[in-house]
Amino acid sequence: MGKITLPRSGLYSLVAAAYRREPKRWGPMLTGAVILCLLLFIYWAGRNFNPYQVRILNLIGINIGLGLSLNLINGFTGQFSLGHAGFMAVGAYTTTLLMMPPAVKQMNFFMVPLISPLDEIQLPFIVALLLGGLVSALMGFFIGAPVLRLRGDYLAIATLGFSEIIRIVITNIRSVTNGALGLKAIPAYTNLWWSWGFALLTIFVITRLIHSSYGRAFKAIREDEIAAEAMGIGLFRHKMLAFTLGAFLAGIGGGFQASLLTTIDPNMFRFILTFEILLIVVLGGMGSITGTVIAATIVTILKEVLRGVEAPMNLGFISLPGIPGMRMVIFSLLLILVVLFYREGIMGQRELSWEGLFGPRNGRPERGVEA
């Protein structure tokens, strides 16, 4: 287990001393303080950031939720799923179709009209989101039932296949999805409060779940299926629980993304999208919540920063044409490097915790059940 060394400056020793005296009291207080700071920052950012920066901040929040939902399945339960883009697509389309005003629908569906109850329906954003999550969870349930009996590589291939099937079905049922044309002018409800609310709520739910008896059962399955089953843990039931909850959260994340980007089409939900979320999970550490939060932030920002490499470049003596897809090449290389040389990712299975930062055994992350 790696040691985290920290500067032992004045403020640090002050907080550490207080924490060590009453960890049960100071732990939640510190967490509350961090959340408060975050909310203040979001408030401030909403007023001072330019629209481009706000968009990135929104994407970070959504990607935290998406990364955690995949980490629940892949990192904590050890079921290597590659189907996230499919669930996001289901959530994005369901949410969009349920909240888009009928007039905008009519504008979008100029080739093939939208089928009947859908063309009239307009639900509040939150209701549409939840229904998007539920439809995605239902999809996860029906896909999970056959594929979660598979192991390892087969599971990865099967979920990838289902994700592609979902995308192709969406492309083809034009009277529901508008096919390859996609949907435009989606109401832009997603704002910093929504996306970060989603992030915080996901962090809360996953943290609580992972630190509960169910979370221990998930990790036991990850560590050794045969032993877990011999301890009375129903493998299928628990895998389904993780998979369906992951699909639910992915669906909601997809809904937020649709309303942030205001336009969706089937091509957005190719494997590359799953790959981006997977990169966050692997880079942060399979089985680390704080790792995913950190990696989601890094990857989202990096993706924007690297936008430059796809633009035409003029180096004075030579001008290069823009290479679309260059960012993904860089991300792929990054993933390969992580897997080859840094398999644990940023955090491994560890967590940043107050106990780890300030506890008497500084450097040893908090473990056990009180967390």
Next chain:
Amino acid sequence: MILLQMEGVGKNFGGLTALADFNLSLAPGELVGLIGPNGAGKTTVFNLITGVYRPSEGRIVFDGRDITGLRPDLITRCGIARTFQNIRLFGNLTVLENVLVANHLRLRSNPLEAVIRWGRYQAEEREMVAYSRALLEAVGLDHLAEEEASSLPYGQQRRLEIVRALATKPKVLLLDEPAAGMNPAEAEELMDFIRQIRKDFNLTILLIEHHMRVVMGICERILVLDHGLTIAEGSPAEIQKDQKVITAYLGVETGA
């Protein structure tokens, strides 16, 4: 009264008969040894009882209920727990967490209650932690509760695996070569430990051992397997004198 009964149980892997016409009756409170050379079919017996394999023939009755072909987790819920020949701990989890996992089968709160932590979940979690800590204390592993299971020395890992099985609150405990890889002194200490838990937890135990000497002192009754066949059954004294057993063992032990 019979707690666990196997009637004419057999298991084939393709052309290989790993176990044939196996019969076993365990009365409550008994400690029975299952011995035999490597590849005799001992672990296969455990895998059949615990549902890892489905018998090719025969049936298995536990506590008056036919459990043949039942799923492993459901069999554990019925009251049969086991350890593995090659230790199978949850390596990245702590010692305490390993034991806690084995409490999960008694949890009644649903996942939502576990997340919200309202109502009965908190009480159940406290109870699980208290019970697991008490178990660890009873076997002298409590000072290691927060250590990672994989960091324990070999002997402690074996013990932890037994404690983890105990946490499911079994009636029957199946131990697969728990003394494997131990020197005679350690093996003797482990046998004392097994005697102790048998008494403290009112257990019925089926114990696999590769080395005959280890089981002689602890078991009332011994079954001997060789090439999937039961070649002898009786008290340790009878087994020691049995010509077929001597041949089976001499053939192996001099060859090894």
